[in-house]
Amino acid sequence: MAPGTHVPPTTATTAAEPAAPFPAPPWAPGRAPVPPPRRRTGRVVAAVAGTTLAVAALAGGALLLFGEPTLDTAVVEERIVTETGLQAGAAATDVDCPTGVTAEAGGAFTCTAQLDGQPVTYTVRQQDAEGNVRFQLDDEIVRLDDVEQMLADQLATDHGLAVTAACGTDERRVLVDGTRTPLPCVATNVEDASDTLALVVAVQADGSITYAEA
Incomplete structure (x- = not known):
């Protein structure tokens, strides 16, 4: 049951450059959609x-x-x-x-x-x-630690940024039947803690996740 390890890609910034903000989300009007997040079954x-x-x-x-x-x-x-x-x-x-x-x-x-x-x-x-x-x-149970890591990995892939993710509205770290309820999450740019993005994550029955802007 132990999830596999994954090292998310990061982007380097020079000391003279400000941290890159989140780009406009792929679902914004006038932008071509990016491919949906990869599915990694059995992780969540x-x-x-x-x-x-x-x-x-x-x-x-x-x-x-x-x-x-x-x-x-x-x-x-x-x-x-x-x-x-x-x-x-x-x-x-x-x-x-x-x-x-x-x-x-x-x-x-x-x-x-x-x-x-x-x-x-x-x-x-x-x-x-x-x-x-x-x-x-x-x-079925959903472990929020796994959701947060998968979301951070996918945002790094989709946006080219190193981020952290925090999900949930209380202190629970395990959700029972968690595939039935949208999960609020916040992603934070590791280079700029003021640069955040509110998301809604859906855990699929196969263990993968999808996300959209809240």
Whole structure:
């Protein structure tokens, strides 16, 4: 899931020259449009999935309920917290999995949680009757760090400027189902912090982005 690295091109300015402002946007009247931003699939839309996890071995440590082996789902909750933090870049909180789940091959259950203050669910599937399970986040997530880097790279390509980008309206760094909502962003010329451009970014289902002037 780790995004690939990309070094954005920069333009040099001499000490005697003022920093170049943003050129007129390509969508301005009377200008020929530039090609749309390149699509880099898989960079922004992410998933969280756990490796096979032994939560209750029947040979020892399994919980018994009315004579049937059940899973220790508290272990699943702990691993969801760990794996989500590593893969999504934000901690899952208030993770809640059902108790009394019978250990059986092919069995599945749902856990709920909060991710950066947003409700999410995980599907947990049993790989066998020995307590080995895998979990998958059911929701698409968009990591704003990735959006900002991709936007900065694309603006550098389209305008020939080195810029930084800041996206979002609050402190969230991960958006759940973020492909459904336009994202406000501001690009700043690294050579002149007063030279900014307000943009609206759309994250596509394939993980690419498009942008337009706000």
